[in-house]
Amino acid sequence: AAVSAMFEKLLIANRGEIALRIMKTARKMGIRTVAVYSEADTNALHVQEADEAVYLGPSPSLQSYINIERLMAAIRASGADAVHPGYGFLSENADFAKAVEKERRVTFIGPSSKAVMLMGDKLESKRIAREAGVNTVPGGQDAVSSFEDARELVKKIGYPVMIKAAAGGGGKGMRVVNNDDELKEGLRGAAAEAGHSFSDDRVFIEKFVTKPRHIEIQILGDKKGNVVFLGERECSIQRRHQKIIEEAPSPFLDEKTRKAMGEQAVALAKKVGYHSAGTVEFIVDGSDGNFYFLEMNTRLQVEHRVTEQVTKIDLVEQMIRIAAGEKLPFTQDEVKIQGWSMETRVYAEDPSRGFLPSTGRITRYKEPEIALHKVIVDSGIYEGGEVSMFYDPMVAKVVTHGANRKEAIEAMQAALGAYVIRGISHNISFLEAILGHKRFQEGDMSTLFIAEEYPEGFAGAELTSETAQVFLGTAVHMFLRDAERAAKGTGQLPGRERAIGARWVVAMGEQQYSVFVRPKEYGYDISYQNVVISVRSSWNLGKRLFQGTINGRQVSVKVDFLANGYRLTHGGSTVEAKVLTPRVAELFKYMPEDKDGGKQPHLKAPIAGMVVALKVEEGQEIKRGQELVLIEAMKMENVIYADHDAIVKKISVSPGDSVAVDQTIIEFDRAA
Secondary structure, three states: OOOOOOOOEEEEOOOHHHHHHHHHHHHHOOOEEEEEEEHHHOOOHHHHHOOEEEEEEOOOHHHOOOOHHHHHHHHHHHOOOEEEOOOOOOOOOHHHHHHHHHOOOOEEOOOOHHHHHHHHOHHHHHHHHHHOOOOEOOEOOOOOOOHHHHHHHHHHHOOOEEEEEOOOOOOOOOEEEOOHHHHHHHHHHHHHHHHHHHOOOOEEEEEOOOOEEEEEEEEEEOOOOOEEEEEEEEEEEEEOOEEEEEEEOOOOOOHHHHHHHHHHHHHHHHHOOOOEEEEEEEEEEOOOOOEEEEEEEOOOOOOHHHHHHHHOOOHHHHHHHHHOOOOOOOOHHHOOOOOEEEEEEEEOEEHHHOOEEOOEEOOEEEOOOHHHHOEEEEEOOOOOOEEOOOOOOEEEEEEEEEOOHHHHHHHHHHHHHOOEEEOOOOOHHHHHHHHOOHHHHOOOOOOOHHHHHOOOOOOOOOOOOHHHHHHHHHHHHHHHHHHHHHHHHOOOOOOHHHHOOOEEEEEEOOEEEEEEEEEEOOEEEEEEOOEEEEEEEEEEOOOOEEEEEEOOEEEEEEEEEEOOEEEEEEOOEEEEEEEEOOOOOOOOOOOOOOOOOOOOOEEEOOOOEEEEEEOOOOOOEEOOOOEEEEEEEOOEEEEEEOOOOEEEEEEOOOOOOEEOOOOEEEEEOOOO
16 A cells, blocks of 8 residues: 555665665655665666666765765765665664754654664674673673773684674674684784774684574564564575675474564563664574574564564564654464565675686576566666676565465575576575585584685586587487386376476586576477577487577487486587486585685785785795785675795786786796
């Protein structure tokens, strides 16, 4: 129902997919929307979709999206009577909330500035949580000011410990350390990253739970004192403390623990007079089930969609209605969890190159079909658009729902298999590998999952050569043909119709490819990561040949039948291939051999970004594994290490310089 009587025009103080997500609900409610944008986002999707847009300033977020003065000027210029901060940027900035509160006839869609301030400081929020009877993690109750103070505290609680930014969020300014040397470097790195991200370099220390599961409770409170919790989300699959996969409910919690966590979250919210949507994050010990308060996020979460899917409650709509003074339309007893939902975050990063951020133009973009994959895609990108070095690397999130966890996972696998993004590197292959992992499918996870299962990083199978694509297309064609014949004859295999529209794993030699088969006129398409192989085919039984077209090219492949697959010969190459179900096959080879860096004569920038610090000097002898340079990109510090022994001949950059991908940074004289 339209609520134009309460708000007529909503300014969204954010960008990208979350700005578009808020616009969808505002449009449904009959509220006009105002976008804000920086120079880099002049042609961004959220600017195109809004009813009107206001320019903020230059591309760096300090001069645009997190510049309070410029945002307040935009609010006044637009005539907006409500402001939604989304997440990130100024969403948990008490000064921004206070500035909006002071503005006549403008309402902040979120909690009070006081609640933002109290919960935004992790040290203060822990004190309040203890007072409210909420379980807290052992650790320091104040910011640490020196290495000596930190070491004294660690003596009391023992390694491992986590260093955290007092004003932090989103995994920025976090380090896990196991000894005094790591503590010293971790304090420096965490404080520097916190200073860059939040303009506040205070850090504190707490005990690191060794089998930690990250489980959070979604709460909603109105301005009349009513607070409910909407179940939990499991967010344990993380890399560098940034969430990658989230789901609701958690496969770990029992009803008793769920209720206890929910009640503690509500108690904390009531203690600070909280209204709007908020999330209370807990660390749950996977070995004994004990849970501890981590922090409260006084905003909408990235992963709010999974809660919406299992509760059928639009959280953005509730935030708007609460801000307008409406009472919650349901009680705790009326909140029901239905089915299972899962979210994967698609990041602009290259998993095969240590997850380095990737920027550039999107040359091809095709989202999975909603009806086919039971999927929601929240994305801020489009074909021809740019992914900028200035902002967070998350470009989209994919959300699925099923009657149970297995269905939600299978829908996600199908959706990711059909998702096409070209022009930038992305982590879809890595997400597919995790979803197919035995431990993940069994719900056996912790925040250490990626470090434990991918200690050498990740390298998915490549499918770049034309011959490999021909072999893969032929193997799938033969399998579909055999499936059809077997179904007619004995019913032992699924028929061709059932096999199309399903996910299979094609094993060819040492490599395995997780593929999705979609019907097309006179044939079908096979999707693997971002490669789509179009197969139009015929079979010449007399010559034992597959003859047809693959990606529009006429091909002929000799086929020999093996006991459990096929031997395929084409263009002088031969491979043995078989098609398996995901339950039989491991999706990917996880840990490739550690290969030597190849003694390159110079170091090139692997990412576009800004040089923060140089760790070596000209003429210096360096050893393999030594730190060379720190480059900041997409709000993260990236350390570049030496991959061989050498002597530094020439350094071509200085701290503060911007560098492009493949720009030479350091030249080496010779191998030392």
